Amino acid sequence: MKFKVGDQVKFLNDSGGGIISEIVDQNLVKVRIEDGFDIPVLATELIRDGSLNIDDQEIFRSVSKPFPTKKSGKVIHEDFESVLPENLPENAVINVSLGFVPNDKNHTGMSDIEVYLINDDDYAIIYYIGFRENVSWHFLKTGFLEPNTKLNLETFSQSQISKIKSMHIQLLFIVKGRYRLQSPVEKFIGLDGIRFYKEKTYKENSYFHEKALLIKVSDKNDEAFDHLSGEEIAKAMKEKETVEKKKLVVPSGINEIMEVDLHIQEIVDDYGRLSSGEILELQMNKFYTELENSLMNNVSKIVFIHGVGNGKLKYEMIKALDEKYPDLAYQDASFKVYGYGATLVYLTRTTKRN
Numbered sequence: 248m249k250f251k252v253g254d255q256v257k258f259l260n261d262s263g264g265g266i267i268s269e270i271v272d273q274n275l276v277k278v279r280i281e282d283g284f285d286i287p288v289l290a291t292e293l294i295r296d297g298s299l300n301i302d303d304q305e306i307f308r309s310v311s312k313p314f315p316t317k318k319s320g321k322v323i324h325e326d327f328e329s330v331l332p333e334n335l336p337e338n339a340v341i342n343v344s345l346g347f348v349p350n351d352k353n354h355t356g357m358s359d360i361e362v363y364l365i366n367d368d369d370y371a372i373i374y375y376i377g378f379r380e381n382v383s384w385h386f387l388k389t390g391f392l393e394p395n396t397k398l399n400l401e402t403f404s405q406s407q408i409s410k411i412k413s414m415h416i417q418l419l420f421i422v423k424g425r426y427r428l429q430s431p432v433e434k435f436i437g438l439d440g441i442r443f444y445k446e447k448t449y450k451e452n453s454y455f456h457e458k459a460l461l462i463k464v465s466d467k468n469d470e471a472f473d474h475l476s477g478e479e480i481a482k483a484m485k486e487k488e489t490v491e492k493k494k495l496v497v498p499s500g501i502n503e504i505m506e507v508d509l510h511i512q513e514i515v516d517d518y519g520r521l522s523s524g525e526i527l528e529l530q531m532n533k534f535y536t537e538l539e540n541s542l543m544n545n546v547s548k549i550v551f552i553h554g555v556g557n558g559k560l561k562y563e564m565i566k567a568l569d570e571k572y573p574d575l576a577y578q579d580a581s582f583k584v585y586g587y588g589a590t591l592v593y594l595t596r597t598t599k600r601n
Contacts, residue, residue: 257295265281335425346363355449364400374388375388376388437534442460538592545595552585565577
């Protein structure tokens, strides 16, 4: 990883971090730590870190090259364009995740949970994040995050996080000079409060010394729209939306129904190496995303095609509807149209469930 003077960094094999004060050579840099001393460190033993607060950064203000000062993720440095990446290649990486880290790794069931936004990206991002409790949405954070950094968004108690039904994330990818067009990302991620109590939820990872739960927010790069006119781009995006959100034409007299296929082969191409737990997580993320999008767009009915299988996916769907969407009615979808592997959810009325 390449660094420049002013980068905020964290030690991979030790606690703490600081600011790059000098580039000695391609392998060695000097890091200004909290007490003001510059210490030589191998570049391979560092990772960029966007979690320093204002007070921390004031300690390092003597570093020769200015860097963007952040408060709760908001850029307050007037010349933030100086830290934007420039002239990115066609294969520039997009990889943004949410990270959930328990403060007390020995008692995860009682531990507070720190929530991070991780920008393991070639692009800088502007982000907006909110969360849903019951039927209300609440603002969490908005701001700017440099490439290859992470930011501590909030710390929730177990009681607080158990009340969060889902999180809403919007991302805008920004760069200077020549770049490959990237569509903004909007995603709804359902949260199951119970999983945060379980130690096995948290895994070893490359972003934290501690075990963490990582949930990917961005998908892989979409097809490039280079050399297309504005009209062609609009047409391509409309065609893509038609593929992603299929609508079923049903017999006369029945309202149009939104159809979402939750079979794993309809969600990801390469799923052969995924565990059953990972497959279920992807299917439930798709369920939450499509349900939230339909609620926002005033869709009246939605059918989730889950298949029969061992019944685990349907069980998790019904559990989520009962616990997180108690105002929505549901029933088995028409067996004449869908067979026995689909559930119909009514989004605009509350009737007694079967």
